[in-house]
Amino acid sequence: MASKTFWVFLGALLVTVAAISVHGDYENEFDEENELEEYSERKGKILFPFVSIVRFANTDCSSMNTMNGTCLARRECNNLNGTITGICANRRGRCCIVSRTCGSTTNVNNTYFTSPGYPAAYAGGAACTITVNRCNTNVCQLRIDFLDLVLSQPDGDGNCVTDAITITGGNTVVPVLCGDNTGQTLYVDFNGNNAITITVTATLATTFARRWNIRLTQLGCDCPGIAPNGCLQYYTGTTGTINSFNYGGAANTLLSASLVTGTRQMVNLNYGICIRMEAGFCSIQYAQAANDIYSFTLTGDVEGADNTVLGTALGASNNGACTTDFVVIPNPTVTATGLPVGTDRFCGLGFVPVTTASKPFVIYAVTDANEGATAVSPPDVANRGFSLTYTQIAC
Numbered sequence: 377m378a379s380k381t382f383w384v385f386l387g388a389l390l391v392t393v394a395a396i397s398v399h400g401d402y403e404n405e406f407d408e409e410n411e412l413e414e415y416s417e418r419k420g421k422i423l424f425p426f427v428s429i430v431r432f433a434n435t436d437c438s439s440m441n442t443m444n445g446t447c448l449a450r451r452e453c454n455n456l457n458g459t460i461t462g463i464c465a466n467r468r469g470r471c472c473i474v475s476r477t478c479g480s481t482t483n484v485n486n487t488y489f490t491s492p493g494y495p496a497a498y499a500g501g502a503a504c505t506i507t508v509n510r511c512n513t514n515v516c517q518l519r520i521d522f523l524d525l526v527l528s529q530p531d532g533d534g535n536c537v538t539d540a541i542t543i544t545g546g547n548t549v550v551p552v553l554c555g556d557n558t559g560q561t562l563y564v565d566f567n568g569n570n571a572i573t574i575t576v577t578a579t580l581a582t583t584f585a586r587r588w589n590i591r592l593t594q595l596g597c598d599c600p601g602i603a604p605n606g607c608l609q610y611y612t613g614t615t616g617t618i619n620s621f622n623y624g625g626a627a628n629t630l631l632s633a634s635l636v637t638g639t640r641q642m643v644n645l646n647y648g649i650c651i652r653m654e655a656g657f658c659s660i661q662y663a664q665a666a667n668d669i670y671s672f673t674l675t676g677d678v679e680g681a682d683n684t685v686l687g688t689a690l691g692a693s694n695n696g697a698c699t700t701d702f703v704v705i706p707n708p709t710v711t712a713t714g715l716p717v718g719t720d721r722f723c724g725l726g727f728v729p730v731t732t733a734s735k736p737f738v739i740y741a742v743t744d745a746n747e748g749a750t751a752v753s754p755p756d757v758a759n760r761g762f763s764l765t766y767t768q769i770a771c
């Protein structure tokens with residue numbers, strides 16, 4: 377009897393000593409609420425250091441209204457230099473935000489790239505870059521969400537001289553952008569294992585309340601959300617609104633070289649915008665956004681036109697009249713009449729609604745090297761760009 381009690385006692389003592397020694401190694405990393413789970417998780421790692429144990433799904437967890445986190449073990453979050461904002465997975469995980477600013481490198485999915493001190497205004501300075509490496513070899517594309525991107529406007533001729541964002545290293549050509557692009561999303565194909573570099577230059581000498589918060593999502597080659605190769609922008613859903621970069625109702629306050637009101641359009645654009653053809657839908661209609669007379673002002677003199685011209689059929693130009701800045705919509709018919717338009721190019725100061733059944737659904741945006749008044753006749757004055765709505769039509 378006595379010897380049985382002794383063996384039970386000895387067994388219990390050994391377990392306790394073992395537990396204390398394991399616990400001791402990590403004691404400073406424990407917190408009260410999660411001690412048990414963290415402990416068994418770590419014990420698992422010690423016993424099976426080469427086995428990766430999936431304890432819970434690394435799903436999104438919403439944390440702050442400007443950034444979402446990913447549910448990770450606390451140690452994983454610390455290893456990524458992430459910020460823990462809460463708990464998830466029934467308290468077993470930590471909601472972890474990975475946010476980086478100038479001069480950083482990341483290979484973490486859902487990294488946020490922000491201006492220094494975000495959301496406070498950033499005064500500018502040396503070029504601010506982030507280098508994005510693929511998180512694994514099955515990643516094909518980087519989705520770049522401009523959750524908040526306010527840079528200074530281009531000069532009056534459409535050049536991003538004060539502030540600019542450039543994106544290089546991928547297989548998709550990305551134009552140099554500036555101005556207000558909050559809400560725009562880009563899709564950039566990775567070029568094999570090469571990194572994609574995002575650089576924001578902002579002139580310190582120019583006082584402007586610039587800031588940015590950009591979400592970088594890595595998309596696997598088989599991810600349903602991936603854009604077709606080469607599409608800089610990609611829309612899904614049966615209806616939506618497509619804005620040109622830096623589209624806005626107010627004119628650029630900067631003057632063009634010929635001292636007339638400048639443009640919001642950027643120079644040297646030539647990109648494709650793809651729209652996923654939804655199941656059961658066979659054609660697509662485009663119209664300029666309603667209640668906004670500036671929503672299709674690509675070429676011509678906005679200030680010299682009155683509102684019988686702006687946003688109307690009178691202001692609309694197409695075909696041979698469109699050689700500098702235009703939108704291409706393949707093989708359209710006039711929505712109202714069903715008759716062929718007879719051209720794919722649209723420009724001017726208004727847009728007549730069109731429908732096309734050409735597939736895939738894609739439109740192209742083109743501008744030339746000068747958005748000011750000097751280069752062309754009639755001159756470009758105070759152009760805003762375009763805001764086009766689309767509606768897919770059931771088969």
Ligand SMILES: *[C@@H]1O[C@H](CO)[C@@H](O)[C@H](O)[C@H]1NC(C)=O
Pocket residue numbers: 436438441442443444523591
């Ligand atoms: C956070 O996630 C929700 C749900 O997926 C999404 O609607 C929202 O846009 C995300 N917000 C940010 C800041 O990423």
Ligand SMILES: *[C@@H]1O[C@H](CO)[C@@H](O)[C@H](O)[C@H]1NC(C)=O
Pocket residue numbers: 455456457
């Ligand atoms: C985390 O920060 C440390 C110290 O600044 C750095 O050495 C390390 O590379 C960073 N790790 C990651 C994943 O960024």
Ligand SMILES: *[C@@H]1O[C@H](CO)[C@@H](O)[C@H](O)[C@H]1NC(C)=O
Pocket residue numbers: 436485486511515593594595596599
């Ligand atoms: C990155 O995260 C998004 C959602 O936040 C997910 O859809 C995507 O599959 C993830 N990418 C990889 C490579 O796991």
